[in-house]
Amino acid sequence: MTLEDANLQAISNDRIPLCRTGTGPLKANQAGLAEQVQEFFRGLFNKSEWPARWYCGSWSDFHGWLYIISDILIWTAYFLIPIFLIRFIQSRKDFPFPKTIWLFVAFILLCGTTHLIDALIFWLPVYRVSALVRFGTAIISLITVYYLFKIFPNVLLLRSVSDLQREIDERTSVEEKMAQKNSQLQSFTHILSHNLRNHSSNIALLADFVDESTLTKDNEELFQKIKIVSKHLNGTLDDLSQVIKIRDNHLEGELLNIREVTQQVLGVLDESLHASQAQIEMDFQETEITFPHIYLESILMNLISNGIKYKKDGEHPVIKLRFYRDERGFKTLEYSDEGKGIDLTLHADKVFGLYKTFHKHEDAHGVGLFLIKNQIEAQGGDIQVFSEVDAGITFKITFNENA
Template sequence: MKAVERVDQFYLLKQLPKATALLCKKGIVQDASCSWLEIFGQSLQDKDHQTKIFSLYPEILDLEKKLKEYAPFSLKHKIKSSKGTRHLKSYFAPWFDEKENVIGTIVQTDDITSEVEKEQQIDWLNNVLETKVEVSKTGWWEYEVDKEKLTWCKETKRIHQVPECFEPTVIEALNFYKPGYSRNKASMLFHKVAVDHQPYDAKLMIVTFHDEERWVHITGKPIIENGKAVKVFGTIKDIHDEVMAETKVKENQQLLSTLVDSLPLNVYVKDLESRKILVNKGECNFLNKKAEQLIGKTDFDLYNEETAKIFREEDLQVMKHLTPIIGKETASTVRGKTVYFLTSKIPYFDLDGKVCGLIGMSLDITNIKKKEEQLRNLINITSMQNQKLISFAHIVSHNLRSHSANFSMLLGFLNSEKDPEERKRILKMLSQASDNLLETLENLNQVVDINIKTSETKTPLNLKNNVLKVLENLSDLLEENKSQVINNISENIEVNCVPAYLDSIILNLVSNAIKYKSPNREPLITINAVKSNEGIMLSISDNGLGINLDKYGDKIFGMYKTFHNRKDAKGFGLYLVRNQIEAMGGSITVQSEVDKGTTFNVYFNEES
């Protein structure tokens, strides 16, 4: 009966859904459920084949000792087969008989493979998350609204530079924000996300545990259940270096653009097609256009074709051969004004070192040029005056010498001459020589006067009236020679002149026209005056003998140079005229053709 019961019992065991086995005190498997045997790959027990439990748990070395303690315990183990690894958990409990004596051990084994795998996956996910946090340096935090509990992750703590054991309250967390804007803003955002469920995303500044000010990028969003925010979840990222780098870049840009804009230069950057991609204020002002109107434009849109072509050639040279143009003087005409520039063009390279355009810089040197020209004019005037002085000194020395030589010669004759008739003749010659000397001295004096009194005040004189006055004085001479004068000067032309010089100039030129008239024609004198930008030009033309200027051109205004066989030609008038007009800052030119006539053009300098 007992045996049947036992069989029944074992049969019952066999059917248990949970893998279960019974061990005797020696650890030998007495019986087991089919499911248990299946886990361990064992067949049904018989008397010949005894399975010791220890062989089934090869990893658990102290199993035998543990069993002997007759206390319940559990352990994890695994079985490797061709199908993979099965993770198992076995529970060991002592087996009592009716009298509470230990007769063995009850083993139950669970297959925990799927749980272990899930655990591993979670581990892996955690790992991934941690790596992500580490790489992106983005920490997270969580706030449980009910418990008012704030949790920071490791990275969040690292960002705040607090020890890992630090557990902040909300107030403490908010106090990390820099007092002022950052703290106010952070508090406001936190309040809004908790109360109004409004997510946020902001860049603020914190003061870390180590008193370091750092920029952080923070986000927060509510986790809502049943219309109530149960949690707030957020991230924090240290973006200090980026912000600083960005600020640095912005500062550099600011510096660069301030510099480029404030340089007293026209600066522009062109692409490979010579389109402007950057212009500074100077360039905008010069072209009288806004930067937006210049970007993308080429010189062909801004200058005339010819100038633009030259500029494009320069550009190509710089970009193709990478040879910079440094300090080249250029002239360009914009809005009718010629402007001089000292231009430099240098190749512009991209980050890969490939040429991608050029940078141009132009310095407006128009004023310097003007000054240079003034200086050059001054030098010219000075050297001209010096030349005049030298030639005047020669004239003086030559003319005085020739008279004194005559005196010496004649006096020598007189000394040795006995014949009274001859002595009389020599004396006559001497007095003539004396007259000549006086006249020469007078002439020279006149010239010296002109050159000394250059500062003599000029006064505005009506040109026509003055010409008429001179013609009046010359009326006898004009009539005598049957001369005709055509005076085309208009009433209102005024010239700034020394009155005596103007008279002398007109007198000399008109009387010369008559003096050197053609024997074949009655003299015709035409007087014109033209007002132009450069000033007033008086021209006196005749139909007289004319002069071969190729031959005598440079000598016509020289002293004591005469070119026609006339008794009254002294070679002084034109010399005087030129000195007078030049002393007043003007000039005189001559055009002539032999046997056709001569025209003198007098240019008055209007500056006083």
């Protein structure tokens, strides 16, 4: 009688059947490890060496189907969980430990597959496939444990939801206080500027009513000094008024042709350009920019007039204007000249300061670069400066047309 016949007879007699067909471990133990491995993979899907699980042991319908349904339900859950994890990692590109998610995906899928194979073995005795999948599950499990151990110190550094909420609340509170202080400061600045302007205008008006011919020589000299101080005071208030307007008002940009605006500015500066015999070079790879016209005109006016004022003694100004799109896709205006330059090791933090001058000149007021920086930043742009003494200066202005 064969082993299969014995199993069938055992089943018919309500006895537990033998669960091994073929030679089983007795033959395997007699073979070397290499032969066992070869035999394992050659018979990976061989179903003739074992009976299906229904025919191995004494299964009642309830017991068997309870086992099968449980395994299938576990496999279903193990299959669906990775779908949510994959959607999460695809939606949250900023997740700090993406490898963790992918390892858990592999681990959960393999665990679920072992349950699915256990259910199938009731009909298909693929025990070798089951062993191979379990080995793969063990490897991935150990890799996952190692990776978790490796990142565990960093995981502990992650802030909790309550910590993040506390930080958001603190920042919101600080921003509200800053906004309130900024509003108060703006109101104070407007009042101060308005009141001072009234007084300075009155002083200038009263000075115009004075008949200087009736003054003594000493009083006339003193009065001239008063008029000069009054003129400077009005000029200072005009500068402050421009700064306040820039900071308070975000002007809407308009589509401009930079070559046309540049030509308009050069037309205004025509006399100074001819007198200094300035050389203007333009390289406009881009032609259009969305920006407030009054700001762009002011920026070009201040840069070019500075190039004329601060040229090297005894030389003609050489001014270069480039307009192009940088590697990030932002439109960039680059101004450079071959003038006196600035020592940035000493003055880097003062270049754009109000009333900061670095060379003696009768028309130097230290307002132009301050206005340029405020006009650019008010529109969301950025300005950089590169310079050396007697080696000229370069300003790189990056525009943000989406601001």
